[in-house]
Amino acid sequence: MTISPARQLPPWRAISAGASASFVGIGLARFVYTPLLPELIRDHWFSQTAVAYLGAANLAGYLMGALAARPVGRRLGDPRALRWSMVLATVSILACCVPVSVAWFFLWRLASGLAGGVIMVRVAGAVLPYLPDRRRGLAGGAVFIGLGLGIAATGTLIPLLLERGLRATWIGLAVLCAVLTALSWRGWPTPARTDLVASRTARPQGPAPKERGSLKLNLALGEYALLCVSLVPAMEFLVDFVSRGLGQGSGRGSLVWIVYGLGAILGPTAYGLLADRVGYAVALRIAAAVQVTVLGALCTVHGLLVTVLLSVVIGSFPSGIVPVFLGRVHQLVPDRPESRAAAWGKATIVSALFLALSSYGFSYLFDRSGGNHRLLFAIAVGAVVVGLLVDLACHLAPSGRGRRSGSSAEERRPNPGAGGCSVSGQATQSR
Numbered sequence: 001m002t003i004s005p006a007r008q009l010p011p012w013r014a015i016s017a018g019a020s021a022s023f024v025g026i027g028l029a030r031f032v033y034t035p036l037l038p039e040l041i042r043d044h045w046f047s048q049t050a051v052a053y054l055g056a057a058n059l060a061g062y063l064m065g066a067l068a069a070r071p072v073g074r075r076l077g078d079p080r081a082l083r084w085s086m087v088l089a090t091v092s093i094l095a096c097c098v099p100v101s102v103a104w105f106f107l108w109r110l111a112s113g114l115a116g117g118v119i120m121v122r123v124a125g126a127v128l129p130y131l132p133d134r135r136r137g138l139a140g141g142a143v144f145i146g147l148g149l150g151i152a153a154t155g156t157l158i159p160l161l162l163e164r165g166l167r168a169t170w171i172g173l174a175v176l177c178a179v180l181t182a183l184s185w186r187g188w189p190t191p192a193r194t195d196l197v198a199s200r201t202a203r204p205q206g207p208a209p210k211e212r213g214s215l216k217l218n219l220a221l222g223e224y225a226l227l228c229v230s231l232v233p234a235m236e237f238l239v240d241f242v243s244r245g246l247g248q249g250s251g252r253g254s255l256v257w258i259v260y261g262l263g264a265i266l267g268p269t270a271y272g273l274l275a276d277r278v279g280y281a282v283a284l285r286i287a288a289a290v291q292v293t294v295l296g297a298l299c300t301v302h303g304l305l306v307t308v309l310l311s312v313v314i315g316s317f318p319s320g321i322v323p324v325f326l327g328r329v330h331q332l333v334p335d336r337p338e339s340r341a342a343a344w345g346k347a348t349i350v351s352a353l354f355l356a357l358s359s360y361g362f363s364y365l366f367d368r369s370g371g372n373h374r375l376l377f378a379i380a381v382g383a384v385v386v387g388l389l390v391d392l393a394c395h396l397a398p399s400g401r402g403r404r405s406g407s408s409a410e411e412r413r414p415n416p417g418a419g420g421c422s423v424s425g426q427a428t429q430s431r
Contacts, residue, residue, distance in 0.1 A: 017187030018127040019146035020180040021082050025119035027150010029089040029112035030058050032173055034236055035158050035257045036166070038243040038250050043166055045099040049367045055236045056359035057106045058113035063352035065117020070345060072118055078126035079188035081118060086184070089115040090177035097170035121348050130189035145265055147319045152261030159254045217332040217343065219394035221350050223284075224325050226387035227317075228351045229358040230291060233376035234260070234298075234314045236359065237366065241373040248304055256304075256311050263315025271320035280327040285391055287324065291317055292384045299377045358383075 033055055040051050065085075072081050092112035096105060157176070161169035238260060243253035275283040294313045301307050326344060333343045362376050369375050 013187040014127045014189050017184040018123050020184040021086055021119045021123050022146030023150040024086050024177045024180050025089045025116040027147045029116050031151045032154045035154055035239045035254050037240050039166055050102050052363035052366050054105050054109055056363050057109035059356040059359040061110035061113025062117040063356045065114040066121055066348045066352040069118045069121035073122050078122050079190055081122055082126055085115040085118045086181040090174055090181055094174035097167045148261055148264030151264045152258055155254050155258030155261050216394050216397050219390055223387045223390040225350050225354040226383045228354045229383040230380040231318050232358045232362050233380045237373055245373045259308050259311045260315035263312040264319045267316030267320025268323050271324050275324050280324055283324050287321055288384050288388050292381055295377055295381045299374050
């Protein structure tokens with residue numbers, strides 16, 4: 001597929017648009033709530049119970065957005081879907097500057113999650129097909145680095161904005177989103193009409209072949225779901241744990257959130273390089289083992305310095321495991337674009353579902369336990385341990401792919417052709 005000459009753009013424009021979308025729709029719209037959680041309680045905007053449940057509203061919207069992403073993309077086209085998703089995320093942040101009621105806040109946190117779900121599913125496909133092969137690794141990484149940059153930005157900007165109050169903080173963040181939305185508005189590639197016709201006529205007329213690796217794929221999706229469950233306690237309660245649980249105050253809580261964002265920036269590249277060396281399955285296994293260790297340490301830590309160091313590693317998981325699991329999914333489905341796209345869509349929906357369900361579950365436990373952060377971290381450790389057991393079952397399951405007799409060769413060999421979304425440039429260039 002090529003770009004119409006009238007809409008041919010420098011690669012950096014498309015990459016910047018993708019990074020801006022993930023920055024606004026996921027990095028800010030989802031993660032802005034975590035560092036503000038203690039302030040919402042202290043300023044009596046909402047009760048501790050309401051604040052916990054409002055945090056889960058964004059993840060429920062994320063699930064809705066992931067489910068709606070494909071029909072929205074087909075109806076509007078990716079550029080329009082992404083533009084208006086960024087607008088929705090901006091408006092939802094601005095609307096939160098007025099604490100009208102719990103229902104009002106819930107509605108707009110839900111809307112911000114919906115925008116983020118659409119962006120997460122559609123942004124890579126809106127950018128990658130229109131770039132040269134050598135640029136696709138960079139573009140895939142930019143999608144997830146935008147997430148990390150958004151987290152780091154919330155940790156950097158929020159303490160400064162809070163000096164003017166909570167309302168000014170929400171307004172300032174909305175202004176930043178509006179600026180990025182405007183700057184990226186014309187940065188989305190648009191396919192030529194002739195290319196759209198050609199792509200339709202090139203579609204296979206018969207039904208897609210049945211996926212022979214469905215057992216291994218389903219087990220891998222189960223592992224991914226459990227890893228997503230383990231991400232929630234830190235994503236939602238890490239700042240509150242430092243600020244109120246350790247008694248360090250909101251300033252140091254924001255510092256920990258900045259460090260968490262730094263980990264999110266480094267995660268995609270670090271995990272991508274690991275996958276290039278050992279393969280996607282082994283990289284995912286190593287990441288899960290490290291996560292067990294770090295979350296286990298967080299259950300017992302009392303010092304700020306150790307918490308800061310742990311936060312770097314913990315922050316690398318939400319953004320880092322996504323491109324690794326993307327490559328893993330593409331190893332387990334037939335070498336067919338339609339099947340791979342469907343499998344990744346299923347993985348995104350699974351992650352959104354379990355993020356939302358576990359968020360409500362952890363919010364309930366947080367309320368019933370009287371704000372026991374360490375209990376939530378311990379449950380997260382258990383989720384990863386079970387995920388590793390599911391990974392073992394996936395490793396031992398018979399492979400349905402006739403070219404290999406087992407899964408060991410598949411796991412040892414990286415998959416450079418994972419839909420052009422490999423994070424490290426070497427993998428993409430080797431195709």
